[in-house]
Amino acid sequence: MLLLSPQQIQQWDAYTILHEPISSIDLMERAARHCVDWIISNDHIRTSIKIFCGKGNNGGDGLAIARLLLQQQIPATVYILEFGAKGTDDFQLNLQRLHSLTKDIHFIQSPDFFPPVGKEDLVIDALFGSGLNRPLQDLNAAIVQHINQSGARIIAIDVPSGLFLDKSAKGNPVVTANYTLTFQSLKLCLMVAENARYFGEVAVLDIGLHPLFLQETEATFSLLSKEEIARGIKPRPGFSHKGTYGHALLIAGNTGKMGAALLAAKACLRSGVGLLTVNVPKNELPILQTSLHEAMATIREEEDHSYDGYASIGIGPGIGTAGSSEAIVRNLLENYAKPVVWDADAVTILGKNKQWLEQLSPGSILTPHPKEFERLFGASDNDFDRLNKAIELSKQYPLVIVLKGHYTLIAFNGKGWFNTTGNAGMAKGGSGDMLTGMLTALLAQGYTPLQATVTGVYLHGLSADLTLEEQSMESMLPSDTIENIGKAFLFLKE
Ligand SMILES: NC(=O)C1=CN([C@@H]2O[C@H](COP(=O)(O)OP(=O)(O)OC[C@H]3O[C@@H](n4cnc5c(N)ncnc54)[C@H](OP(=O)(O)O)[C@@H]3O)[C@@H](O)[C@H]2O)[C@@H](O)CC1
Ligand SMILES: Nc1ncnc2c1ncn2[C@@H]1O[C@H](COP(=O)(O)OP(=O)(O)OP(=O)(O)O)[C@@H](O)[C@H]1O
Ligand SMILES: [K+]
Known part of the structure; x- marks a missing residue:
């Protein structure tokens, strides 16, 4: 298995959408369903589930996870970090879908509106994933600190928010997750000792990205199988000595x-x-x-x-x-x-x-x-x-x-x-x-x-x-x- 760069992961996504074929919103749905199945089957459901979302596709995953939980009568509250920009198309579509189920969606523009988070909560970190391109600052850094000091059980979606996929995030704010549910394959950032305290226990969820893509792709790092x-x-022939x-x-x-x-x-x-x-x-x-x-x-x-x-x-x-x-x-x-x-x-x-x-x-x-x-x-x-x-x-x-x-x-x-x-x-x-x-x-x-x-x-x-x-x-x-x-x-x- 190859360890891919953020650009290659995007290409793999696009390749799957084209060749399976599947729409990108359905691919996100499949990823979210795998997360929900994992969370339920590993007994992580709590009476209070707080899902923190950015406005990229990682946040889109968070919204889809919230809807899938609600559909199973598992209450979940969504907090969306508001930093001006419009969400990605799949984020927006999932937001619409979620709105038809619940009004329990909160847009946060300042730390004054951070919800209290405590030991009894399950936090789902869907702030940033493979699209992170600079260290977290301001409101994003503050929410990471807020979550980290809560003592809640934290499950990160794809990667803990704040980690770069293939370079160091030393000294930057990063979510300290207990579990990381990463899609399809391990990432370089989940292989190094310096990040171990952020990613916790890692589960790789097979979301069915197209296997042929890997045969056409080159990468510096891979995993032995x-x-x-x-x-x-080598065989040991009978007449060997x-x-x-x-x-x-x-x-x-x-x-x-x-x-x-x-x-x-x-x-x-x-x-x-x-x-x-x-x-x-x-x-x-x-x-x-x-x-x-x-x-x-x-x-x-x-x-x-x-x-x-x-x-x-x-x-x-x-x-x-x-x-x-x-x-x-x-x-x-x-x-x-x-x-x-x-x-x-x-x-x-x-x-x-x-x-x-x-x-x-x-x-x-x-x-x-x-x-x-x-x-x-x-x-x-x-x-x-x-x-x-x-x-x-x-x-x-x-x-x-x-x-x-x-x-x-x-x-x-x-x-x-x-x-x-x-x-x-x-x-x-x-x-x-x-x-x-x-x-x-x-x-x-x-x-x-x-x-x-x-x-x-x-x-x-x-x-x-x-x-x-x-x-x-x-x-x-x-x-x-x-x-x-x-x-x-x-x-x-x-
Ligand atoms: N590929 C797959 O297999 C699948 C992927 N899926 C999911 O998609 C996720 C990737 O989504 P994504 O590309 O939209 O990026 P994501 O991490 O949500 O957001 C980044 C956005 O935020 C911004 N931004 C960046 N850094 C920032 C900062 N420090 N502070 C503030 N803003 C910052 C930046 O925009 P910018 O501000 O640079 O314009 C960027 O657009 C992936 O992790 C997985 O969860 C699954 O749904 C399905 C299968
Ligand atoms: N936590 C771990 N998980 C997986 N492998 C480990 C772990 N800790 C050590 N190892 C493996 O054990 C070996 C340890 O070798 P290393 O030379 O570092 O230490 P050592 O056992 O003190 O060596 P020596 O035999 O010279 O006394 C390496 O192959 C390393 O990969
Ligand atoms: K995340």
Whole structure:
């Protein structure tokens, strides 16, 4: 699914009107009906429902929602923010339709006429949607503040009023919704952490916009889908052998950080690799060899760091950032030409030696979390800037950049894919190590760097989601999640 700009969303609307065909007022009616169905079936009806409308089509949705509620004998009061301009055609038509049902429609021109709103109210925010083109001010800013401080349950229609679809609204007045009912597809503004406090829980309502439009449309950002990932999984032919699936090397672990090496190694082994060697400090060798019978080992302090024969290498989890680790990073840059997975301390070392970025082998995968990303590429003003920076960098460097988060972004060659699997039970040390092991395993099996990354990131989150069948978000450990990598592969084959 593509993440569209406001202009593209308008075009999708127009395309549907032309090709379904359907009139725009009927499309609005369908959107409103989906909202009402969702509100009723999710038990959000309150004795007092206050619907705040602007005079664009978002406000039109609000008016249609009011009428559909009233038709089911559910009382609702409408407040229209009056800022001079005439409403859109569909707004005006819905206003006429509503007038035939109720006189409980209030035009507000000043904060003096704001209705009292309290905890017991349900507020429907239909002030502004995808047409917002500047920060809210004056009366519009005042009503947002009034609603936000009321303590009422707030349901935003399409997006919380005040959010721009594809750029930051940092510092602007924005409705803090408990729920956002967004039409047809997620929007970029509903994917970033900086807006999480505004959009609350998001439901995507399928209002039947024409699917063919997407086939004729290009967008920088899209969402990964199960079907797409499942199609990319390589078969394991009956006559294959361990050599078919590659020999991976993980350079991981150090004194007090051997858990990182074990988690990465175990995840690598559970992700289909043919052979695995783990490079660890001499003193830590027994920990590895007694806990993981399938892994071989090389010793960190030994001079001969030949990388010949490894189909892929992952470096970083728990290695530390001391000079000896820096030396390994330099050695790897000079002596290994295939893609490498760079994570954790290895990313920090690259951040300290930025000139080395030019030397990363093409197709290498960088897996920074936002702080590590900042160390590598500098600070960003907001989440949108960071996403756009990752996209620009992916044009500049022949690398796959994995910006980890709730919706992890994978940037490659000027395009970005958001992952939709995973949950807050993964917000624990060790989750990143697990991902490094998985990506290294997939590279070793001959997946292209992009394919390895999208597959690995998706399966990583999916394993965590499946872990919730037997654990809570509080209790689950990366070790549990690794044991569910198998279930995740099976789920893709269903
Ligand atoms: N496409 C779909 O799939 C469907 C879309 N539908 C619905 O349509 C919504 C989009 O409607 P929309 O385009 O009329 O824009 P909307 O957000 O209502 O109003 C913006 C208007 O207000 C103005 N304005 C802007 N910023 C302002 C500001 N800061 N302060 C004051 N005024 C400001 C601006 O006019 P301006 O003042 O710039 O002339 C603009 O015209 C969408 O979110 C969804 O709910 C569904 O009905 C059906 C399916
Ligand atoms: N709330 C969340 N929702 C979805 N995924 C999450 C969430 N929190 C963390 N994750 C995922 O878990 C992983 C965490 O990796 P990250 O390197 O940031 O932290 P870590 O677990 O401390 O790493 P390490 O393994 O190096 O200790 C990422 O892949 C991230 O996408
Ligand atoms: K809204």
